[in-house]
Amino acid sequence: MLNLPLAAGLATPRATEIRRATPADDAVVLDYESRFLRRRRLTSRTGLSFLVDLAQTTSLDAGDAFVLDDGRLIGVQSAVEPCLRVEGPLPRLARHIGNRHTPCQIAADHLLIRADHVLETMLRGLGAGVTPTMAAFNPEGGAYGHGRTMGHDHGHP
Numbered sequence: 001m002l003n004l005p006l007a008a009g010l011a012t013p014r015a016t017e018i019r020r021a022t023p024a025d026d027a028v029v030l031d032y033e034s035r036f037l038r039r040r041r042l043t044s045r046t047g048l049s050f051l052v053d054l055a056q057t058t059s060l061d062a063g064d065a066f067v068l069d070d071g072r073l074i075g076v077q078s079a080v081e082p083c084l085r086v087e088g089p090l091p092r093l094a095r096h097i098g099n100r101h102t103p104c105q106i107a108a109d110h111l112l113i114r115a116d117h118v119l120e121t122m123l124r125g126l127g128a129g130v131t132p133t134m135a136a137f138n139p140e141g142g143a144y145g146h147g148r149t150m151g152h153d154h155g156h157p
Contacts, residue, residue, distance in 0.1 A: 012041075013050040015066035015074065018058060022065040024075030031079040032103070032114060032137045035060040042066075044074050062138055078136035082115035087129040096126060103139035112137065 026044040038057040043049050050068060065073040086093055087110045094111060097104045102119060105112035113119060114137055123130050 013048070013068040013070060013072070015050055015052045015068050016054060017067040018054065018060065019065050019067055019073065020061075021063045022073055022075070024065045024073040026072065027075040027077050028066075029077045029079045030060070031081045032139070035076065035078070042074075048074070050074065059141075062136070078138055080134045080136055083133050083135045083137055084113050084115055084120055084123070085131040085133045085135075086111040086113065086123055087131075088127055093123060093126060093128050096122065103137075105137060105139045112139075 026046050026048060028042050028044050030042075036057065036059050037052060038054050040052050041049060042052055050066070052066060060076045062076060062078040064076045066076070067073060086097075090106075090111060094104060094106065097111065097113060097119070100119065102113055102116075112133075112135060115132060120130050120132075
């Protein structure tokens with residue numbers, strides 16, 4: 001599909017829909033915080049500016065795609081950002097990270113969290129090996145929200 005720059009006087013393309021795990025015509029690179037949005041102007045890798053105008057705030061994952069009003073698909077890619085690679089007794093360390101409602105990416109041999117000096121100090125105090133690193137951060141979604149561990153209702157009035 002052609003990806004032409006916007007000409008003077010033409011309307012800005014809009015995205016009002018997301019498709020999950022869809023091959024795309026172009027891409028935007030967003031960090032973890034930026035992948036949580038409802039309405040924002042974004043610019044793709046090729047320079048296409050478009051307006052995201054979703055019905056509700058949505059957590060996006062790498063591989064999702066914005067559907068533009070002209071049918072083009074703009075994929076979502078995870079930006080590389082400052083993280084902490086955590087090694088050691090993973091179940092115990094994951095419990096402490098989760099107890100602080102901190103997003104966490106889980107691998108077989110390590111955990112990955114966004115860089116945070118307070119959590120780094122806590123984890124080192126628990127005996128973890130902590131290595132600052134730059135990585136694409138794609139944490140577990142949690143039981144109560146797609147892509148984010150969001151607040152949840154326990155049924156209390």
